[in-house]
Amino acid sequence: MDETHGKEAVPPAVAYAAALREAVADFTAQGGTQRAIAQAVHIAPATLSRYLSGDRVAPREFLNALRAYLGEQGRPLETDLHKRLDALCGKAHAASGSPAVQLAQLKEELGRLRAQQEQAQQVAETRLAGLEEQADRLARDLEQALERAQSAEGARRLLEDRVQEQDDGGGTHRAARADPSAAA
Numbered sequence: 001m002d003e004t005h006g007k008e009a010v011p012p013a014v015a016y017a018a019a020l021r022e023a024v025a026d027f028t029a030q031g032g033t034q035r036a037i038a039q040a041v042h043i044a045p046a047t048l049s050r051y052l053s054g055d056r057v058a059p060r061e062f063l064n065a066l067r068a069y070l071g072e073q074g075r076p077l078e079t080d081l082h083k084r085l086d087a088l089c090g091k092a093h094a095a096s097g098s099p100a101v102q103l104a105q106l107k108e109e110l111g112r113l114r115a116q117q118e119q120a121q122q123v124a125e126t127r128l129a130g131l132e133e134q135a136d137r138l139a140r141d142l143e144q145a146l147e148r149a150q151s152a153e154g155a156r157r158l159l160e161d162r163v164q165e166q167d168d169g170g171g172t173h174r175a176a177r178a179d180p181s182a183a184a
Contacts, residue, residue, distance in 0.1 A: 011054075011095065012088060012091035012092040012094070012095040013054050013057050013092040013095065013096070014054045015088050015091075015092070016054070016057065016058070016085070016088035016089055016091070016092040017051065017052055017053060017054030017058075018054075019081070019084055019085050019088050020051060020052055020058060020063075020066075020085065021052050022081065023066065023070070023077055023081060023085060024037060024052070024066070024070075026075050027070055027073060027075050030075070032073065032075075034048050034049065034052070037066065037069060040065075040069040041062060041065035041066055041069055042065070043062065057089075057092045057093055057096055057101055058089065059089075059093075059104055059108070060086070060089050060105075060108045061108075063085055063086065063089055067082055090105065090109075093105030093108075
């Protein structure tokens, strides 16, 4: 899906370059230079110029380095602009007829997916550890509750036996009091 400008469809590489120019506009308006950006992100100034003109499609590594550099300079990219740049980068690479560019895009996507998988794995392992700890705690609580229940059952039986002894012993004692001649 191409960016549209009026009724004409804008090729993804052109839209991506325009968004890159927008991203650096504040920095350059405040006295920053394209040369400083190029040096900071370790590319030639001519390469940066080609990225900004749309002659070449800037790789995602450049986009990430640009974002970091602008943030260090106190001019961080707005979240919406970064998301748009990221999406346009993917579209521009996907639309490129160059197998090398498409391969680079696929490698970037694979790297991103691997990072997401690792992050998900870490979250899952952390959650699992928490659940195992909770299960251990519940098992200990259950064991203690069973011990208290067994202890209470033993105390109940002891009291029941005492009541029975008192009932049995008390019945003979009462009969003796009712008939004094039986006691003699």
